[in-house]
Amino acid sequence: MLRFVTTNEGKLREAREYLGADAEVRQLDFDTTEIQADDIAAVAAHSARQAYRHVDEPVIVEDSGLFVDALDGFPGPYSAYAEDTLGIERVWKLAEMESDRSASFRSVIAYCDGEDFAATPEPVNRERRGQDQAADERATATTDDQVQEGDLPVKIFEGYVPGELVAPRGEGGFGYDPIFEHDGTTFAEMDAAEKNAVSHRGRALAKFAEWFQER
Known part of the structure; x- marks a missing residue:
């Protein structure tokens, strides 16, 4: 069984479509403490x-964001906050x-099952707040820019859709x-079908599904 940390039924359905019935993907409504980091x-x-520590079962977490090249990747991991506080029209004005005006939607699937495997190195966030310092101290640096917590390896799968920002058009979708x-x-x-065909989340899920089936 695989637990997907989400409250979004649409994301859960999409994961089940990519992973198939044999994967037995179940929703996990768990409020994780989101760190302050500049990388999703x-x-x-x-x-x-x-x-994983909460349920002691294999889990996946999905995070995504809009990255605008001319704004040095902003809003990126702060996309939800920027949408709530600025609104998409003010992001467009920037x-x-x-x-x-080139930009991209990026999605990350993070998998953890408590077992040993070749984890994906992660960027170090050197401006992390105090509650995350203990985790950094337990981490083992592999390079100046990458860390891996040896006790709980995590595998990362990324999906990417290139595009550009334009004045608002269309009545469907959500967010940006x-x-x-x-x-x-x-x-x-x-x-929905057209968007799913190029979905950044779908591309990340497809990569994860291929790896997970072999695992």
Whole structure:
């Protein structure tokens, strides 16, 4: 059995589609402590370790964000906060002032099952708040920019969709979908099937499913 840490039924259905009935994916409603980090892989890995310790069963955590090149990747891991506080139109106004409006949606799936495997090295967040310092002290540095907690390895799978920011168009989707254009169409102008076909989350899930089936 695999536990997916999410309260989103749509994400759960998508995971089941990619992993198949044999994987027995079940929802886990668990409020992890999200760290302050500038990389979504580090955020997802930390949450995966917390969730595994909570249920003592294999878990996956998904984290995603919108990364705008001209804004040095902002809002990135702070996408939900920026949407809530600024709103998508103000994010678009920031990007509108730039000549380069290229952006990407990125998704990360983090897997932890308490067993040993070749974990994915993670970026070190050197500005992490105090509650996360103990975890850093237990970590073993592999390079100046990567860490791995030896007792709980985590495997990372990433999905990526390139595009650019545009003035809001379309009535569908959610979040930043109206201002993110891929191949001439915003995510908000796509129907569910069209969006799922290029989904950053779907691409990450596909990579994970292939690895998980072999595992």
